[in-house]
Amino acid sequence: MSTKVVEIPAVWIAGASCSGCSVSLLNAVSPTVKNLLIDPIIPGKHLNLRFHSTVMAGQGEPAMQVLQATRKADKGGYLVLVEGSVVGQDDGLYCTIGEVGGKQIAFQDKLLDLARDALAVVSVGTCASFGGIPAAHPNPSRSQGVKQALDQAGIKKPVINVPGCPPHPDWLLGTVAMVMLKGLPSADDLDYALRPKAFYGKLIHDNCPRRAYFDAGRFAQRASDPGCLYQIGCKGPLTYADCPTRLWNNGVNWCVGAGSPCIGCCEPTFPDDVQPVFEKINEDRLSRFQIKTRG
Numbered sequence: 244m245s246t247k248v249v250e251i252p253a254v255w256i257a258g259a260s261c262s263g264c265s266v267s268l269l270n271a272v273s274p275t276v277k278n279l280l281i282d283p284i285i286p287g288k289h290l291n292l293r294f295h296s297t298v299m300a301g302q303g304e305p306a307m308q309v310l311q312a313t314r315k316a317d318k319g320g321y322l323v324l325v326e327g328s329v330v331g332q333d334d335g336l337y338c339t340i341g342e343v344g345g346k347q348i349a350f351q352d353k354l355l356d357l358a359r360d361a362l363a364v365v366s367v368g369t370c371a372s373f374g375g376i377p378a379a380h381p382n383p384s385r386s387q388g389v390k391q392a393l394d395q396a397g398i399k400k401p402v403i404n405v406p407g408c409p410p411h412p413d414w415l416l417g418t419v420a421m422v423m424l425k426g427l428p429s430a431d432d433l434d435y436a437l438r439p440k441a442f443y444g445k446l447i448h449d450n451c452p453r454r455a456y457f458d459a460g461r462f463a464q465r466a467s468d469p470g471c472l473y474q475i476g477c478k479g480p481l482t483y484a485d486c487p488t489r490l491w492n493n494g495v496n497w498c499v500g501a502g503s504p505c506i507g508c509c510e511p512t513f514p515d516d517v518q519p520v521f522e523k524i525n526e527d528r529l530s531r532f533q534i535k536t537r538g
């Protein structure tokens with residue numbers, strides 16, 4: 244006897260981004276993107292991803308109409324997955340996502356439209372979560388994160404931030420799976436920056452295999468040296484993510500394991516407060532950063 248599968252509608256829209264978050268999702272291994280699109284990734288539940296501006300075959304006005312149709316038909320029941328930051332300069336004129344009736348649709352407007360009637364919004368990557376690189380000083384495009392844009396527009400909708408530049412595919416798929424399994428996260432499931440504690444609950448520095456070097460004062464002077472990478476810019480002492488234990492590329496390695504300092508890519512103040520990337524963070528910045536990150 245076949246069991247009825249519940250469809251959870253979702254749309255993925257992209258603003259000011261490099262599409263790296265999409266690429267990271269395409270690299271998912273367990274489940275794969277094919278599993279995500281075709282199979283129920285939670286028993287009895289299937290994520291019905293209807294629109295993905297980078298990888299979908301559909302284009303033009305018929306594709307744009309899918310967004311509007313989802314908003315109308317599934318009011319209050321669909322997820323909006325957002326990649327990239329929200330460009331505000333000149334009413335969002337410099338970041339459009341398509342045309343309807345010959346009129347350019349600003350990403351900012353479409354995001355606010357869709358968010359109003361969504362179940363929740365998932366910000367995929369640091370740009371969508373906090374503004375990220377497009378919002379770096381001096382931010383001429385007046386870019387910002389999704390939560391900030393919704394707050395400004397007075398839209399009170401649950402937002403879950405899944406930062407990273409890019410985010411690990413497990414962080415995104417795990418977050419979506421949690422919502423499908425248990426519903427929206429409680430305040431206790433998220434940290435002060437609305438990141439799921441399941442993935443962002445621990446400091447990188449506390450789980451780093453080079454930590455014994457740090458404690459012993461043995462510091463690398465070059466990326467190829469053994470030793471702790473703190474003196475050459477590692478931001479692991481300020482960054483919350485499970486990279487040292489989860490690893491990347493199907494468990495092959497991670498930034499510090501490959502000899503590169505962690506650049507703090509999951510933090511709300513990335514990239515302004517973590518540069519220069521390959522220089523030890525100075526004490527003033529360290530204390531400012533800690534105040535911000537620990538709320």
Ligand code: SF4
Pocket residue numbers: 447448449451452453454455457470471472473477478479480499505
């Ligand atoms: S390499 Fe970075 S995360 Fe690892 S112990 Fe040194 S400072 Fe901490």
Ligand code: SF4
Pocket residue numbers: 407408447482484486497498499504505506507508509
């Ligand atoms: S180790 Fe640091 S820079 Fe690398 S992915 Fe993790 S949080 Fe980002």
